[in-house]
Amino acid sequence: NAGVTQTPKFQVLKTGQSMTLQCAQDMNHEYMSWYRQDPGMGLRLIHYSVGAGITDQGEVPNGYNVSRSTTEDFPLRLLSAAPSQTSVYFCASSYSEGEITIYFGEGSWLTVV
Amino acid sequence: GENVEQHPSTLSVQEGDSAVIKCTYSDSASNYFPWYKQELGKRPQLIIDIRSNVGEKKDQRIAVTLNKTAKHFSLHITETQPEDSAVYFCAASFYGDSNYQLIWGAGTKLIIKP
Numbered sequence: 001n002a003g004v005t006q007t008p009k010f011q012v013l014k015t016g017q018s019m020t021l022q023c024a025q026d027m028n029h030e031y032m033s034w035y036r037q038d039p040g041m042g043l044r045l046i047h048y049s050v051g052a053g054i055t056d057q058g059e060v061p062n063g064y065n066v067s068r069s070t071t072e073d074f075p076l077r078l079l080s081a082a083p084s085q086t087s088v089y090f091c092a093s094s095y096s097e098g099e100i101t102i103y104f105g106e107g108s109w110l111t112v113v
Numbered sequence: 114g115e116n117v118e119q120h121p122s123t124l125s126v127q128e129g130d131s132a133v134i135k136c137t138y139s140d141s142a143s144n145y146f147p148w149y150k151q152e153l154g155k156r157p158q159l160i161i162d163i164r165s166n167v168g169e170k171k172d173q174r175i176a177v178t179l180n181k182t183a184k185h186f187s188l189h190i191t192e193t194q195p196e197d198s199a200v201y202f203c204a205a206s207f208y209g210d211s212n213y214q215l216i217w218g219a220g221t222k223l224i225i226k227p
Contacts, residue, residue, distance in 0.1 A: 040122070040219055040220075041219060042119075042202060042217040042218055042219040042220050043157070043202065043204075043217040044217070045214060045215075048214075058214065059214075090156060090157070097213050098145075098213055101147075101159045101162075102147075102159065104156040104158070105156060106155070106156050107155075107156055
């Protein structure tokens with residue numbers, strides 16, 4: 001199993017541009033989520049999905065969209081990039097929603113200039 | 114809203130000594146408390162977790178203790194080694210109106226001095 005795969009690993013965007021961070025998992029996990037990690041802020045939940053066709057907002061959803069058309073894929077779209085969205089983004093998955101191990105992708109380093 | 118406070122933000126210990134990281138949570142209904150380790154430039158990975166029906170859990174050199182009355186839990190690492198250098202995150206479960214979430218601490222950077 002490849003686990004959780006994210007692309008791209010590094011990206012520089014100009015303010016106002018849009019882009020999509022891709023995330024795929026091959027573990028047949030129902031629960032997928034996106035976090036952003038800023039220095040000194042820990043991990044903050046952006047959006048999550050409990051299964052194909054179902055998404056919901058996390059703690060910091062503004063400026064981001066998600067979709068879940070298949071169990072495997074959970075892309076994160078930045079609508080109009082802002083410098084405040086400069087961060088490291090982690091996609092994560094787990095077998096279900098609840099008190100079990102979360103598996104993270106390798107992270108995507110995004111800089112908005 | 115609910116939150117998790119983690120202390121200290123940076124901890125420097127001599128190799129071979131013990132390290133303790135503490136977290137305090139606000140939601141008395143929280144019942145799951147994982148700890149994740151994140152090495153520099155890498156992804157967070159689960160190292161140990163504890164549920165509210167247990168007061169302590171050990172796995173080789175690491176242990177977690179939970180005090181539900183005081184709403185705090187701690188990570189203990191004994192006989193620290195260079196490979197223990199990393200950022201450690203605690204988290205606590207939170208059940209909102211319609212969903213389950215993990216609320217994360219801000220992280221502790223653990224430095225092991227040779």
